Amino acid sequence: MSSGNGRRRAGGEETGPPEQLALIRDAVRKAKEPRAKPRTWRGAALAEELPVARVVVDKGVLHLDRYFDYAVPEELDAVARPGVRVRVRFGAGGRTVRGGRREGGALIDGYLVERVAESDYRGPLAALAQVVSPEPVLSPELLALARAVADRYAGSLADVLQLAVPPRHARAEAAETGPPPPPPPAPDPGSWRSYGRGEDFLRSLASGGAPRAVWTALPGPRWAEETARAVQATLASGRGALVVVPAGRPAARVDAALRALLGEGGHALLTADAGQERRYREWLAVRRGAVRAVVGTRAAMFAPVQNLGLVVVWDDGDSGHSDEHAPFPHVREVLELRATRDKCAFLLGSWGCTVEAAQLVESGWAVPLAADREQVRAAAPLVRTVGDGDLARDGAARAARLPTLAWEVVRDGLRRGPVLVQVPRRGYVPRLACERCREPARCRHCAGPLAAQEAGELRCGWCGREETAWHCGACGGFRLRASVVGARRTAEELGRAFPAVPVRTSGREQVLDTVPGTPALVVSTPGAEPVAEGGYAAAVLLDGWAMLGRPDLRASEEALRRWLGAAALVRPQSAGGTVVVVAEPTLRPVQALVRWDPVGHALRELAERAELGFPPVSRMAAVSGPAGAVPEFLDGVQLPSDAEVLGPVPLPVTEAGRPRRTGEAPGGEPGERALVRVPPGSGAALASALKTALAARTARGGSGGGQTVRVRVDPPDIG
Structure with a gap:
């Protein structure tokens, strides 16, 4: 019987159990092999544990919206933690090109996302060039949020991180921070009891x-x-x-x-x-x-x-x-x-x-x-209206642009405190509305705004269809009128009408934060109204049609929001607070202001959006670019089966000296835009399809001579 140990015969042949012999041979082979050298990159040792760093680079182009692997040098092992800012050589993906190590590539910023043991890339990796700071600024929670936002809006992770993480400042980073304060006691509800x-x-x-x-x-x-x-x-x-x-x-x-x-x-x-x-x-x-x-x-x-x-x-x-x-x-x-x-x-x-x-x-x-309603009535000012019929019969309004009722309210208010005058911004483009009821003229197909062309025909600003037999859906009228544009010399006119009263202005050039409670005229553009000490005694909201006539789906909602924002700064009706709005009193947003019922107005707007299939009931994306580029781009998009494309239609060109609004082409550059809408549940599929097509286009450098196409999911302004 043989023992459990293997024996060697005279000829050198091993004897023993087969399993034992296999173990012996394996051990001898390993002993003869040369010892493995430490992993290195260009002669420098790499980190022993988790030597691969996954980095999101600061490149907002969609076809590079992924992580890139880099080697972690041993000297950066301690500071190269997930979430820190790094600098890497980027070119050909930040890796070596086939056939040899890459020496080039520009240094760009990025964030180290995680450390892993191996890379799925089989070639040699470029190394991290620098850890900018050991401060981990990108947490896993913030990274996940940024990725969700990028996917929802068909954008890149790098672009979202530029918005999410502020630029580094070394002195601020070196400052120490103390422990958080202890939790405060629960507050008294105070005025929350009013709700x-x-x-x-x-x-x-x-x-x-x-x-x-x-x-x-x-x-x-x-x-x-x-x-x-x-x-x-x-x-x-x-x-x-x-x-x-x-x-x-x-x-x-x-x-x-x-x-x-x-x-x-x-x-x-x-x-x-x-x-x-x-x-x-x-x-x-x-x-x-x-x-x-x-x-x-x-x-x-x-x-x-x-x-x-x-x-x-x-x-x-x-x-x-x-x-x-x-x-x-x-x-x-x-x-x-x-x-x-x-x-x-x-x-x-x-x-x-x-x-x-x-x-x-x-x-x-x-x-x-x-x-x-009782609480609302007690807190809100009295709202009075001046319609088109009143203006037509008012000689003072024709002469000074200030209706008699508004003039009287201003005069009485100045006896008790400051008076606010809200003037629409300059530059709104006149649009069309029904001459009889002032309802904005809209397309029968998509409910977009109708505009008069040079030849006199009507054409939709959203889907581009020509309208040859328009009639008002509200009153049945057939005649159109142009909406009014904003006032331009209101402050000067009021100064002449009330020469003994100081006039203050608040707008784009200078926005006032507060004004004293002494009598004064405060002329402001929407959104720039200063807060008055003790509240305004009165307010006049001029030229309502300048906002209501905007060719936008949100025109009435935005007008009401602007009016409420100004009227909320006026004293309650019990203290004599009065607001005069110069707009047709039968219109829905004017009635909502008079009743102070923004929720009811929003619910009716929502019901109409649902009937027409517009946001927020549906999801929508705007695709804009140079003439010819938009249809060519949409032809390459695998849109969801329930998607509907409106347009493309020509974009308005920005006037010289005026800031560009959403959807407008830069001055002198003709462009066009299409709207793509999908029903609820297909928004994620639409964003994914547009992102995929846009990434493919940017990877090719854009077809048609590199023409840029811009995609905006859920645009705030689709007028």
């Missing part, structure tokens, strides 16, 4: 709940304090809160209200006006967990608040909430995503109500927060 479910909403926040609400605020300045109380209730539960407002002035008001409730250091203010260093320092304090409450403008929608418990967006209809940089995200949609992903509370507040807000309530995703 039917307001007290319950705050109680739910303080107990750790995640309610979702659409809040119709009462007129007056209390909205900032009410927002601050909602934030304090959330902080009392040990969670964080985020408030996004459309501009710096409302941000300052919420900032002051939070400081009054929480004290200094209890929250961060993220606005572009703060400057790069301060903004980055505040942002880092939020990311590090030293601050749990944030108020800011548009870019703050991505603020990395830890343990997020509440997101708030104020005045979601303001254009300041829609980013004009690719991929053009909207604050409301991003915060809806965050509320869903983080399972936190959501509060959408405004004096008015957009159709998107109404849809959130109608779908059951959010509940309404509104005061009863």
Whole structure:
């Protein structure tokens, strides 16, 4: 019998059990093999563990919207952590080209997403050139949010990260941050008791709940304090809160209200006006967990608040909430995503109500927060109207553009305090409306705005169809008239009409934040109205047709929102506050202003959108570009089977000296645009199809001589 050990015969042949012999041979073979050398790149040792870094590079082109693998040098092993900023050589994908190592490639910025053991790329990898800072600024949560936003808007991850992560400032990064303040006590509901479910909403926040609400605020300045109380209730539960407002002035008001409730250091203010260093320092304090409450403008929608418990967006209809940089995200949609992903509370507040807000309530995703009619009547000013018939019979209106009723209200108001005069912005293009009832003229096929061409025919501005037999769908009339354009010399005319009264202006050149409560005329463009100490004694809203006649789906909604924003600054009717709106009183938005019923107006608008198949009931994308490029692009898109294409139609060319609006071609450059809409449920498929086609086009350098095509999902302005 042989033992368990293998034996060697005289001729050198091994004997023993086959399994034992196989193990011996394997051990001998390994002992004879040369020892493996450490992994290196160009002679430098690489990290022993997880030597591959996956990087998202700062290249916003769609065909590069993926991660790229780089080798991690040993000297960068300790600082090359997920989330840090890095610099890499980028060219041919940041890797070596076939047949040898690549020496070229420009240094570009990027973010290290993760470290892995192996790369799926079989060739040698280029190495990380530099770790810019050991500060991990891109958390997994922020990365996932940015990816979701990029996919929703058919954009690239790099473009979203440019909006989400502020530029680095070394001195701000080196500053130390302390521990977060202890949670404050739950606040007294205060004026939230004026709203039917307001007290319950705050109680739910303080107990750790995640309610979702659409809040119709009462007129007056209390909205900032009410927002601050909602934030304090959330902080009392040990969670964080985020408030996004459309501009710096409302941000300052919420900032002051939070400081009054929480004290200094209890929250961060993220606005572009703060400057790069301060903004980055505040942002880092939020990311590090030293601050749990944030108020800011548009870019703050991505603020990395830890343990997020509440997101708030104020005045979601303001254009300041829609980013004009690719991929053009909207604050409301991003915060809806965050509320869903983080399972936190959501509060959408405004004096008015957009159709998107109404849809959130109608779908059951959010509940309404509104005061009863008695509370509304007690807080709102008296609203009076001046229609076209009154203007035709009013000699003062023809002579000075100020109707007699408005002149009397201004005169009486100046005895008690400042008077606000809202004047539409200059430059609105005249459009057509029914001569009898002033209903905007719309296309029978797609409900787009009709415009008169040089030859006299009517043509739709959305689908391009010619209209040869138009008649008004509201009253049956057959005659058209041009809508009125904005006023140009209002301040001078008012100065002549009231020579002893100071006249202040607030607009694009200079926007006033506040004005004293002494008698004065304050002439302002929509959205630039300053807050008056103690409220305005009266307000006059001139030339309503300048806003109502805009060729846009949101014309009436936007006009009502602008009017409500100005009227909310006027004293209550019990204190003599009066508002005069110069617009046809039978029109729906005028009636909504008189009754102070923005929710009812939004619900009726939503019902009409549903009937016509327009957003937000459907999802829509605008495809614009040079003449001929748009049809060629759409021919290559694998659109969903239920997609409908409207157009393309020529784009209006921007007038010299006027800022370009959504959908307009640059001055002197002819272009065209098509609208693509899909029913609910197909929005993600539409965005994916457009993104895929756009990525393929950019990878080819664009066909037709490199012509650029721009895609915007859910455009705010489709007029």
